[in-house]
Amino acid sequence: xxxxxxxxxxxxxxxxxxxxxxxxxxxxxxxxxxxxxxxxxxxxxxxxxxxxxxxxxxxxxxxxxxxxxxxxxxxxxxxxxxxxxxxxxxxxxxxxxxxxxxxxxxxxxxxxxxxxxxxxxxxxxxxxxxxxxxxxxxxxxxxxxxxxxxxxxxxxxxxxxxxxxxxxxxxxxxxxxxxxxxxxxxxxxxxxxxxxxxxxxxxxxxxxxxxxxxxxxxxxxxxxxxxxxxxxxxxxxxxxxxxxxxxxxxxxxxxxxxxxxxxxxxxxxxxxxxxxxxxxxxxxxxxxxxxxxxxxxxxxxxxxxxxxxxxxxxxxxxxxxxxxxxxxxxxxxxxxxxxxxxxxxxxxxxxxxxxxxxxxxxxxxxxxxxxxxxxxxxxxxx
Amino acid sequence: xxxxxxxxxxxxxxxxxxxxxxxxxxxxxxxxxxxxxxxxxxxxxxxxxxxxxxxxxxxxxxxxxxxxxxxxxxxxxxxxxxxxxxxxxxxxxxxxxxxxxxxxxxxxxxxxxxxxxxxxxxxxxxxxxxxxxxxxxxxxxxxxxxxxxxxxxxxxxxxxxxxxxxxxxxxxxxxxxxxxxxxxxxxxxxxxxxxxxxxxxxxxxxxxxxxxxxxxxxxxxxxxxxxxxxxxxxxxxxxxxxxxxxxxxxxxxxxxxxxxxxxxxxxxxxxxxxxxxxxxxxxxxxxxxxxxxxxxxxxxxxxxxxxxxxxxxxxxxxxxxxxxxxxxxx
Numbered sequence: 001x002x003x004x005x006x007x008x009x010x011x012x013x014x015x016x017x018x019x020x021x022x023x024x025x026x027x028x029x030x031x032x033x034x035x036x037x038x039x040x041x042x043x044x045x046x047x048x049x050x051x052x053x054x055x056x057x058x059x060x061x062x063x064x065x066x067x068x069x070x071x072x073x074x075x076x077x078x079x080x081x082x083x084x085x086x087x088x089x090x091x092x093x094x095x096x097x098x099x100x101x102x103x104x105x106x107x108x109x110x111x112x113x114x115x116x117x118x119x120x121x122x123x124x125x126x127x128x129x130x131x132x133x134x135x136x137x138x139x140x141x142x143x144x145x146x147x148x149x150x151x152x153x154x155x156x157x158x159x160x161x162x163x164x165x166x167x168x169x170x171x172x173x174x175x176x177x178x179x180x181x182x183x184x185x186x187x188x189x190x191x192x193x194x195x196x197x198x199x200x201x202x203x204x205x206x207x208x209x210x211x212x213x214x215x216x217x218x219x220x221x222x223x224x225x226x227x228x229x230x231x232x233x234x235x236x237x238x239x240x241x242x243x244x245x246x247x248x249x250x251x252x253x254x255x256x257x258x259x260x261x262x263x264x265x266x267x268x269x270x271x272x273x274x275x276x277x278x279x280x281x282x283x284x285x286x287x288x289x290x291x292x293x294x295x296x297x298x299x300x301x302x303x304x305x306x307x308x309x310x311x312x313x314x315x316x317x318x319x320x321x322x323x324x325x326x327x328x329x330x331x332x333x334x335x336x337x338x339x340x341x342x343x344x345x346x347x348x349x350x351x352x353x354x355x356x357x358x359x360x361x362x363x364x365x366x367x368x369x370x371x372x373x374x375x376x377x378x379x380x381x382x
Numbered sequence: 383x384x385x386x387x388x389x390x391x392x393x394x395x396x397x398x399x400x401x402x403x404x405x406x407x408x409x410x411x412x413x414x415x416x417x418x419x420x421x422x423x424x425x426x427x428x429x430x431x432x433x434x435x436x437x438x439x440x441x442x443x444x445x446x447x448x449x450x451x452x453x454x455x456x457x458x459x460x461x462x463x464x465x466x467x468x469x470x471x472x473x474x475x476x477x478x479x480x481x482x483x484x485x486x487x488x489x490x491x492x493x494x495x496x497x498x499x500x501x502x503x504x505x506x507x508x509x510x511x512x513x514x515x516x517x518x519x520x521x522x523x524x525x526x527x528x529x530x531x532x533x534x535x536x537x538x539x540x541x542x543x544x545x546x547x548x549x550x551x552x553x554x555x556x557x558x559x560x561x562x563x564x565x566x567x568x569x570x571x572x573x574x575x576x577x578x579x580x581x582x583x584x585x586x587x588x589x590x591x592x593x594x595x596x597x598x599x600x601x602x603x604x605x606x607x608x609x610x611x612x613x614x615x616x617x618x619x620x621x622x623x624x625x626x627x628x629x630x631x632x633x634x635x636x637x638x639x640x641x642x643x644x645x646x647x648x649x650x651x652x653x654x655x656x657x658x659x660x661x662x663x664x665x666x667x668x669x670x671x672x673x674x675x676x677x678x679x680x681x682x683x684x685x686x687x688x689x690x691x692x693x694x695x696x697x698x699x700x701x702x703x704x705x706x707x708x709x710x711x712x
Binding site for chain 1 (some may be wrong): 427528531537541628632639670680681
């Protein structure tokens with residue numbers, strides 16, 4: 001009866017050694033909790049790579065105000081409970097001066113109170129508007145919101161004199177949230193939502209819902225808030241049914257993958273997207289062009305993967321923080337917070353950021369570009 | 383946990399300890415000492431948070447252990463009841479104007495009712511069929527919580543008001559450590575009492591052989607249902623605590639992975655062991671925190687450690703170690 005002892009003792013000794021080895025040295029610590037694994041890893045993975053890449057680059061260039069940065073990243077696997085634990089850990093154990101992270105809205109909202117209480121600036125990388133509305137003193141965010149995507153689509157519809165639309169939305173987090181936001185802002189833009197359909201995230205055929213839309217009276221255009229492969233199936237079914245109304249997808253499918261999945265059916269589809277997606281196609285005078293081209297090149301060179309807007313959000317968050325720290329002359333949390341709030345004219349991958357005490361996002365509709373898919377590639381709608 | 387890790391120096395008193403172990407109050411006393419002494423080793427609110435999480439999940443595991451370890455029934459949807467409890471304290475104050483403590487009780491009552499209604503048909507099933515049915519039940523709860531966005535906030539979850547009792551607000555990790563510690567002790571005592579009652583013996587009889595138990599006059603269906611309902615209530619209270627502690631809740635609390643985690647905690651700690659519920663939970667809550675130093679390899683190592691424990695401590699941590707100690711003594 002001694003056999004169990006040795007492996008257990010070995011594991012314990014190993015753990016003890018690891019813990020001892022994890023002691024850190026004196027640097028400015030920036031914390032991050034990201035969903036690197038799990039269902040939201042498509043967000044967390046590029047975010048983590050971006051943060052690591054740029055912190056390394058900043059240190060190589062001599063740090064911030066002569067101080068070196070250390071990045072502490074924890075993986076919450078998209079579990080808000082774990083995110084909150086790691087948030088507490090960043091504050092208590094690692095004693096970070098600022099946090100850039102929170103891949104999902106759930107994780108961000110779970111962590112926000114921890115940083116509010118500890119009075120540490122927190123720049124979130126998650127989408128929902130609830131993060132900055134109402135304004136929390138210490139919480140900021142970089143990604144554009146669903147509301148802005150809806151508004152961008154509606155603005156484009158108005159320009160084409162289309163006012164009655166049908167919504168077909170995924171029931172996943174993204175589709176649900178955007179569906180609600182679109183309904184909320186539609187009246188402000190003179191848009192009437194005349195028909196609504198939904199589909200499950202794993203549905204493989206949306207013909208019945210689209211047939212309903214086809215048969216509905218007075219529909220002039222169709223908007224599809226959704227994420228993943230659902231919108232691609234909607235697009236294919238849409239063409240199969242021969243519906244000729246304009247189809248709008250959301251920024252949630254603003255990736256090459258969508259075009260590959262939807263194939264020829266994607267031609268003519270419009271969608272709002274960040275400038276990063278069409279870095280090469282931006283006109284030369286565009287203020288965002290140098291930033292997005294440089295980020296895209298750096299990311300694709302270092303990782304060998306296609307650039308994604310999510311990594312861009314992390315880039316924006318980190319850079320807003322660094323700029324604020326430079327202006328504040330150090331990483332004193334309260335001063336950095338004040339400076340983040342004063343961010344103005346910052347050109348990031350997501351747009352031009354102008355924050356204020358009442359706006360902790362600082363993006364306007366110009367952050368989105370309206371794209372149309374033409375023979376398998378994006379074109380900018382002017 | 384501590385009374386199982388005797389150092390060689392403590393060996394002479396082991397035999398006396400072993401006889402103490404048989405005393406009916408030995409385990410409750412040991413657990414009380416354990417939770418009372420633990421704060422001496424907790425340096426920050428981060429530590430307190432981890433400890434409180436261990437106790438909260440251990441509470442859910444206590445109930446699940448009654449069902450799995452004693453009645454011999456599996457539930458792969460147990461997080462569903464945590465979800466009911468969690469959303470009860472979120473929705474109650476926000477939409478219905480109920481105080482948190484009443485919502486907590488209402489959540490527990492609702493869980494019991496749901497378990498009672500669902501348990502009747504489900505518990506007729508055996509082995510894999512039961513596993514799949516409970517799994518389906520858990521998924522169902524998670525889907526409802528995700529889709530009824532008007533009440534639950536959808537996938538992004540909703541904020542949970544702080545619990546207030548007589549003008550006192552329960553907040554802070556230290557407070558929640560003590561709340562969950564006391565509740566865990568009460569829960570453990572209740573479970574121990576149940577195990578030593580005729581119901582507990584009936585449950586163990588069912589575990590050993592349903593046919594034999596029914597021949598002996600045990601109302602098998604009723605006892606199984608009782609264990610299921612009780613397990614649901616434990617999980618519901620744990621879910622409520624988790625929601626109140628975190629102040630924000632998402633449907634992940636009721637998710638499939640959470641259910642699996644609960645089962646893993648029970649199996650790892652030891653089925654049919656009250657202490658095992660605590661130890662298994664402690665391992666699975668604390669290990670991911672210590673393994674973060676391994677960065678990209680943490681999940682691999684976590685899996686490896688769990689596999690090793692299951693290979694070398696086959697009956698679960700506590701029963702295997704207890705058996706090893708017992709074998710030495712004789």
